[in-house]
Amino acid sequence: MSDSTQNSTVRPTGVSFSMVLPWLIAGAFLLVMPFVFTSNSAITIMNQMAITIIFALSYNMLLGQAGMLSFGHAVYMGVGGFMCVHIMNYVEDYSIPLPLPLLPLFGGLFGLGLATIIGSFSTRRAGTVFAMISLGIGELIAACSIIIVAFFGGEEGISGDRTMSLPFFGNEFLQQIDVYYLISFWVMLSALLMYLFSRTPIGRMANAVRDNPERAEFLGYSARWVRYYSFCAAGFFAGIAGGLFAISYEFLTAENLGLLLSGEILLITFMGGVGFFFGPIIGAIVFTLLQTVLSLQTELWQLYVGGLFVATVMFFPGGLAGVLMMHVPAFRLGNAKMLIVPYIKTLIPAAIGILAASGFVEIMFYSRHAPVGEAEMVLFWTDIDTSSMIPWSVTIGLALICFWITKRNAPDLVETWHRANAIDGGDA
């Protein structure tokens, strides 16, 4: 707020090239991707990824930036999406001249409207109480979706048709690729707006309130109002994500409001990393890839994702982004090369061990749930016979040996990492 207190560290106002560069790269990346992956299914996955990115970034406005753990964030996305489908249907029925690219804005406004109502009492406290209220509200609205059939369409959900709106420069959004560019535009816009929000005084105060609400209050800010503004903004962007979901899928059900989706977005955001702005973006990309690629390979993908999530909370609370940024000092000091050998010695056995352990789990799952008499399965492109002891002992033995090697080499890695981060470097 006051520049006089920061005289020693005045930064140049205005926009420098290095600040704009990541955004230009991201924009170019979004433009080029459809030429690299041209198939329809790949574009659908990218659309899903982009929607998840907006949703995860909006969730991180709560969790990462304002310290509010919400178990009901899917509600704002869902309500925005439902409203957009209704608007799509109105546009079709009454021939309202509304171009499709503007539709997510209405989703955002309805998300914002709902957040202003619910935030007015739920943001009084942070922490556990806020988490419980968000859970209750989430369950309440998800349950209402089955009762209020006129709006939510009951168990079948509601559907619309995006091609009936006013053509946008002659484009009627018949193809997935058209939708992709529409979504890309909104991803860039909302990500930029959310980033700029985190740079405003209110965004900065949200960080202060997260870290120490008492001190923020002594500075003259009402912690409650700061939380409230963040909450409303998060609701707005979640609504935009919901509007894009409605455009992409043209179909919404009660699942789009439920606790499952709220939990999923918490998982995505936390695994990506709540401490950095780009963390949720990484989380959304990695999770969507896991969801689409891993679920084709194995029925147990949710077990693995759950295990990965618990391991992240226990060992890397900074998430993927936190792990990446841990290496920045080593690169700055030019010591990154020292880390290569210890990393190879630790990560390769760890990776083999994890693969072997998951192989063991797959064999166990197969032999427990396969029809009686069936004993042959395909694992890692090899046919194996689950009735013999060989695959069982090979996988579990390999896993144990590899984990033992990892455990033995890990202290060495930690030590090298500390040396790489020391100013005088490892050679001294």
Place this chain on the structure above:
Amino acid sequence: MEFFLVNLIDGLVYGLLLFMLSAGLTLIFSMMGVLNFAHASFYMLGAYFAYEISTYMGFWMGLLLAPVIVGIAGAGVERYGLRRVHQYGHVPELIFTFGLAFLIEEFVKFIWGNNLVPYREPAILDFALFSIGNNNIAAYKVFMIFVSISIFLSLLYILTRTRVGMVIQAALSYPRTVENLGHNVPMVFMGVFGVGTALAGLAGVIAGPQLSTFPGMAILLGSIVFVTIVIGGLGSLWGALVASLLIGWMTTFAASSSFQFADILLALGLEKPVEMSESALRDLWTLTLPQIGPILPYMLMVFILVVRPYGLFGKRDS
């Protein structure tokens, strides 16, 4: 009258079941300040372990062993999971237990599959003890009431009358002082966590045959348990009891009532629209109380939190 009595008993069974879960949860919360999101998952584990044991050794061994195994598992989670995450603060702890709940559900699906398992009450309790009017009351329900009440009484006795209970109560309010007096407070925390999860496991063991044992049972009850302790006041044992019974009776009576909202609308002088599909209020005309029964606890919770944010019996303004 008989309708009322039957519902009273059903609501009591459900309410006491909720209490067995919420008692452990609220004790753990007041001690460690963390809401255990996975609490209902331990309840599910109790039911599944008891099922697995009962196929080899019968129901009664399951009743005896499953809560112990669940309690040991819970203590292990506290010792090797929560204690590690504790250094990062309360929100990561809550996220950790959330992830754990997810993982336990996937684990249960992995071992026992997605469908119901045939876990039944013992044959010795499979008869109608007495009947009110034309409604038979199963002996198993009375057994459930008996177990829950004896658990509550022994918990009350241990917490207020024994030395261990005194140490626990002291550790709730002044952990540092108790530690300085020479008690092993982390050990007490681990014990309380273990006992709390064992209670949840016991609730699962006795509820499994009644409410059916399937991978969704944790989610089904889990959020209601949270609602219960928020309504009762976080950390209050009496609040948990009152709120559990309140929710038990409220949902049971709502589920069996024949009340329709159309009656209210007619009494207000509104006319029932002829063409239902055109009216924006059409859902209000067809709405019945059993339909909104499941969301009544959530509505009550939001109402309580707006009017009295610390719950019915909560003291701490935390």
